[in-house]
Amino acid sequence: MRNTLLPTNSNAPVNRRHSPRCQPRRRAANHTVALALIGLLSLGATAATVTTNELLPGTPYATPWFIHDSGQPGPTVMIVGGVHGNEPAGAAAAESIRHWPLSAGKLVVIPRANVPGLAANARRLPGVATNQADLNRNYPRAGQPEETRGELAAAIWQVARQHQPAWVLDLHEGFDFHQLNSKSVGSTVIAARDDRSRAAGQLMVDAVNAGIADPQLKFTLVHQPIDGSLARAAVEHLNVPGFTLETTTKNQPLAKRVAQHETMVRALLGHLNMVDDAALVAAPPARPLVIPDTKIRIALYRGPGAGGTGPSNLLARLNRPPETGIVEVSPAEVAGGVLTNFNVVIFPGGSASKQAGAIGEAGREEVRQFVARGGGYIGICAGAYLATAGYPWSLKIINAKTISPLWRRGVGPVQMELSESGSSVFAARDGQFSVRYANGPIVEPAGVADLPAYTTLAWFRSELALNDTPAGIMVNSPAIFAGDYQGGRVVCVSPHPESTAGLEDMIPEAVNWVASRHAPFTKPTIKTAE
The missing domain is CATH 3.40.630.10 (Zn peptidases)
Structure with missing residues (x-):
């Protein structure tokens, strides 16, 4: 088609050991990618x-x-x-x-x-x-x-x-x-x-x-x-x-x-x-970014390293307009800056190192910057490993590291109990209760000078210690822990409440809490586990 009122050539182009899995067994200023437009x-x-x-x-x-x-x-x-x-x-x-x-x-x-x-x-x-x-x-x-x-x-x-x-x-x-x-x-x-x-x-x-x-x-x-x-x-x-x-x-x-x-x-x-x-x-179109018309907009990582039934459960539980809406995002979208459209990002269970590798250093920096600007981060099992400070591929957005490199502790129910701090985040649950566990992180303070100490929101009260993993380190260790990363909030969940009958609302409760950036996180005084 030949243009008359709208000339087309107004200007011309210018040359210008295994890493942990939850399931059983500043980026460069610019880079150029060649495209073959067949x-x-x-x-x-x-x-x-x-x-x-x-x-x-x-x-x-x-x-x-x-x-x-x-x-x-x-x-x-x-x-x-x-x-x-x-x-x-x-x-x-x-x-x-x-x-x-x-x-x-x-x-x-x-x-x-x-x-x-x-x-x-x-x-x-x-x-x-x-x-x-x-x-x-x-x-x-x-x-x-x-x-x-x-x-x-x-x-x-x-x-x-x-x-x-x-x-x-x-x-x-x-x-x-x-x-x-x-x-x-x-x-x-x-x-x-x-x-x-x-x-x-x-x-x-x-x-x-x-x-x-x-x-x-x-x-x-x-x-x-x-x-x-x-x-x-x-x-x-x-x-x-x-x-x-x-x-x-x-x-x-x-x-x-x-x-x-x-x-x-x-x-x-x-x-x-x-x-x-x-x-x-x-041409194969790029998947259009559809942002939820909701008060809280949630991005759920979907790609290499995400597995199990958790993601589908989260999609069903968090798609609740007008309050919350959830959209799956790919590794390329994370690395491309998609998180700026959301309030909260969730990295689910699977393989932490595969998630880290899929989004690359550019994607990991995007996640850090997202949280630093006030976004909320929730890591479940693999996503919790990803957030910690103990691995070369870690996000290092929470001051925690795994106690032992032996992570294949097993899969099954364990007992968990909310801390006093956790009771202000999650709905009241008295005493101990059972939750599904699948090789989630067992952590201790990492001692990173420029990161604040984490707060325990729930404790493990029993343990699995299969496959020659050390016994005794899981009981009374943090099952859910949280902290600030500059302007944002981070919650790490070692077990799988999203896949446990009766506990499905715990992740939505955590979403509401990390999205409440208007109330700065203050670490309450809590008793050390006994």
Whole structure:
């Protein structure tokens, strides 16, 4: 298809002993991965590449961003999502779009711009002074010097300046339908008033409206992006079309809003000859990130090293909207920064070393940063081993280490008892009770200087000591233990209450506790086990 109002070549690409198992027997700033896009690139064409970068590494705003270069001439399009933390559809759509096969040009994508806001489900930047708290008012203003406010806006603007996009799309959400409530910009495409912007904006509006039956819920084209926004700065200072795409949160599931964003972006990229529908259908699509519309959003690791019946039990028990929602995430998604969309991550039983190896050092650092920024971590059996400080592959987010390297203690019921501290986290359970155990960690303090001491929430009161493992070390040792890691909370569960009849609510109770970041963890005074 030949473009008239929307020229396709506005710019060209720039060369730029066995480890424990629970079942019976700072990453680099950027790296480039070559992609073979079969059927899209002609023989001898430059290979497509995806370069992964990190914005503001080592800060609370650290977030991955991506350059997807088709290797073929064409425009550069910059796409940003997650600017407002209570607007998750844009972040999810941008994460999906960055995987699309390209036939020409280049995508520069920042899926989760406001990481702290997304984690807190908050529109503004948490803890930032009022005049800089709204990220989408911190970009260079119209008719003024090219100045940003705050380090995050400055870093995003630097990406735009460096890559000189021909088009800028900022993916947002409004609280209501604009046609029904003029105070909201929901279901709009906000564009500048020039002919090219109007034509492109109308193209996206027509594409998304094709799937909407109710006239009052259809998208409309409005003008123009608000001053201080990324889209307006692109118009005023980069002299390129900039758009704010707004879906509507009211009475619409997240998956529908994500699909609407994707439809609008696909319409523009298709018109620019950067993608075609046949290629998108033929290519194995990346699994779209669907974030639960719940108060607490939980990521459950699924990949090498996760096993047993625990994960399926957790999925059933924690999928309880509107309070909790749970989504499985892959090792690649963990390493790619997916946790910024969630409040809590759970690593289940299986093999700790396999989990650690699957997510790699990049993924382990993502988990550390997630918890450090205020996220909650729950490790069950293998996930508890993973959290400890005693192995080369450990996360080292809790000040505990295993007492013995001999971990194959056996599988079966053992007795457990809540501590005084545990009684404030879990529902009242008097005395000792039986819980399923399967080679979970038996720990003691690790003595790491920069980690606080852990608190025992439950004690083992009996033990298994098969396979020549040392006897006597399990009784009165921590069965469930917890601590802080910078801004977040960690709970390690050695046995398997999620797979024990009558104890299935213990992990949901732990989820509620680690997600309560507004109440800082204070280690209570408790008696030493006798």
